[in-house]
Amino acid sequence: MLKTKDVTIQFGGLTALSKLNIEVEENQVVGLIGPNGAGKTTAFNVITGVYKPTSGKVYFEENDISGKKPNEITKFGIARTFQNIRLFKDLTVLENIQIAEHLRIKSSLPSAILGFSSYKNEEKEMHERAISLLEEVDLLDNIKDKASSLPYGKQRKLEIARALATRPKLLLLDEPAAGMNQSETMQFISFIEELKRKHKISVLMIEHHMQLVMGICEKIWVLDYGKEIAKGLPKEVQGNKAVIEAYLGVD
Numbered sequence: 426m427l428k429t430k431d432v433t434i435q436f437g438g439l440t441a442l443s444k445l446n447i448e449v450e451e452n453q454v455v456g457l458i459g460p461n462g463a464g465k466t467t468a469f470n471v472i473t474g475v476y477k478p479t480s481g482k483v484y485f486e487e488n489d490i491s492g493k494k495p496n497e498i499t500k501f502g503i504a505r506t507f508q509n510i511r512l513f514k515d516l517t518v519l520e521n522i523q524i525a526e527h528l529r530i531k532s533s534l535p536s537a538i539l540g541f542s543s544y545k546n547e548e549k550e551m552h553e554r555a556i557s558l559l560e561e562v563d564l565l566d567n568i569k570d571k572a573s574s575l576p577y578g579k580q581r582k583l584e585i586a587r588a589l590a591t592r593p594k595l596l597l598l599d600e601p602a603a604g605m606n607q608s609e610t611m612q613f614i615s616f617i618e619e620l621k622r623k624h625k626i627s628v629l630m631i632e633h634h635m636q637l638v639m640g641i642c643e644k645i646w647v648l649d650y651g652k653e654i655a656k657g658l659p660k661e662v663q664g665n666k667a668v669i670e671a672y673l674g675v676d
């Protein structure tokens with residue numbers, strides 16, 4: 426479903442990504458790991474249209490999406506969360522979801538202004554869907570709270586619900602378990618599995634928490650200095666010499 430073909434990104438003299446070839450298949454949870462500065466977030470930024478590849482291509486369901494704008498890529502069916510949570514902090518929990526839903530609303534502005542029934546129906550449907558998403562991430566009791574007032578773990582879940590509101594086929598999660606304790610992290614495994622089943626999505630996840638990555642990902646790509654150093658099943662990657670050396674910083 427997602428394929429990067431020899432994606433390279435240069436920032437001045439720095440090659441942040443070098444000939445990256447990642448693949449995510451339908452209904453798969455894939456991990457993207459590697460030491461700090463390896464290029465993981467840069468890979469997300471290329472896939473979601475924040476950066477244009479210097480060379481190489483990104484394909485999603487056979488469409489060439491390289492260099493398309495982030496809002497176009499959302500419409501293809503890719504949504505993401507950020508390493509540093511990005512919510513509309515002064516808006517309520519519900520409003521954060523509604524904004525995301527409006528990104529994909531079908532009615533045109535004139536029909537919205539004139540209050541045509543198609544628009545009203547869509548509004549009603551969107552409201553119901555927002556409520557069901559918030560119920561799914563256990564935020565129904567916080568619906569009127571400002572996003573900034575939520576504890577950290579709930580903000581992360583709101584960000585995921587907001588991403589789901591755009592009805593993605595592929596969800597990119599950038600360090601979703603950062604700041605979670607051990608038991609929250611373990612619960613997060615079943616949370617993601619449930620999302621995958623219910624929304625029929627694939628997930629590409631950057632994560633440093635190895636137990637989570639090994640417990641949830643069907644396939645793992647490992648980057649170091651912008652290059653793929655290993656890929657495979659969790660147990661294959663875990664025992665890979667290059668991976669162990671990259672993490673230990675051995676030359």
Ligand SMILES: Nc1ncnc2c1ncn2[C@@H]1O[C@H](COP(=O)(O)OP(=O)(O)OP(=O)(O)O)[C@@H](O)[C@H]1O
Pocket residue numbers: 436439441459460461462463464465466467468508
């Ligand atoms: N906009 C930019 N301009 C210049 N250099 C950048 C830019 N974005 C990323 N880089 C550089 O590219 C390299 C890869 O960074 P990136 O953030 O993708 O790494 P990462 O694997 O996500 O690291 P971390 O685990 O610390 O988040 C780093 O050397 C970073 O400084």
